[in-house]
Amino acid sequence: GAGVSQSPSNKVTEKGKDVELRCDPISGHTALYWYRQSLGQGLEFLIYFQGNSAPDKSGLPSDRFSAERTGGSVSTLTIQRTQQEDSAVYLCASSLPVGSYEQYFGPGTRLTVT
Amino acid sequence: AQSVSQHNHHVILSEAASLELGCNYSYGGTVNLFWYVQYPGQHLQLLLKYFSGDPLVKGIKGFEAEFIKSKFSFNLRKPSVQWSDTAEYFCAVNAGNNAGNMLTFGGGTRLMVKP
Numbered sequence: 001g002a003g004v005s006q007s008p009s010n011k012v013t014e015k016g017k018d019v020e021l022r023c024d025p026i027s028g029h030t031a032l033y034w035y036r037q038s039l040g041q042g043l044e045f046l047i048y049f050q051g052n053s054a055p056d057k058s059g060l061p062s063d064r065f066s067a068e069r070t071g072g073s074v075s076t077l078t079i080q081r082t083q084q085e086d087s088a089v090y091l092c093a094s095s096l097p098v099g100s101y102e103q104y105f106g107p108g109t110r111l112t113v114t
Numbered sequence: 115a116q117s118v119s120q121h122n123h124h125v126i127l128s129e130a131a132s133l134e135l136g137c138n139y140s141y142g143g144t145v146n147l148f149w150y151v152q153y154p155g156q157h158l159q160l161l162l163k164y165f166s167g168d169p170l171v172k173g174i175k176g177f178e179a180e181f182i183k184s185k186f187s188f189n190l191r192k193p194s195v196q197w198s199d200t201a202e203y204f205c206a207v208n209a210g211n212n213a214g215n216m217l218t219f220g221g222g223t224r225l226m227v228k229p
Contacts, residue, residue: 033215033216033217035219042221042222043204043206043217045216045218048216050215056216091157093158095215102148102163103160103215103217105150105158106157107157108157
């Protein structure tokens with residue numbers, strides 16, 4: 001079946017602009033996660049959605065970052081007023097509900113802030 | 115908060131050599147443990163996982179890992195590597211409760227296998 005998909009695959013933006021990154025999870029996966037992979041910080045958790053519960057935003061690095069998940073499926077990660085330190089690969093993962101911990105990752109969006 | 119340490123950042127081996135990549139975590143409670151692999155140009159893929167039971171787990175492509183609770187370790191092993199194993203390997207942990215399934219990753223180990 002189809003895996004996790006993300007778009008765009010690459011995004012170059014100017015400092016100060018807003019960007020939106022999209023994630024389509026595997027059908028039937030109610031849990032969705034965003035991670036960031038950067039040279040200096042490795043792989044970091046950003047935010048977690050589980051069904052209709054309030055998201056766990058504990059990993060978001062600043063209030064410029066936000067995410068939403070519409071209809072329990074597609075998710076959008078928004079970064080406002082981008083900074084150069086936001087340059088990274090943003091990874092989305094999905095999994096079955098709590099009790100199954102295996103996460104399936106998408107190919108990522110490489111964000112470059114110039 | 116939990117943390118994960120991978121001791122080797124870069125490893126270079128010749129084909130047929132044996133591999134062991136170290137992973138230690140810090141968390142006092144029940145944990146679920148994972149090794150993920152990222153081949154060049156590809157996305158993260160699950161190699162193997164440990165939830166409970168036999169502490170020696172076998173994954174894909176001949177990889178295995180052993181959970182040693184007393185050492186807080188989950189080292190990855192392969193008896194004979196191949197050139198196609200060249201990739202970056204990540205150890206990951208999540209707390210074995212229902213507080214959320216987010217993964218905490220180690221810093222990764224880049225493995226290069228020389229043909």
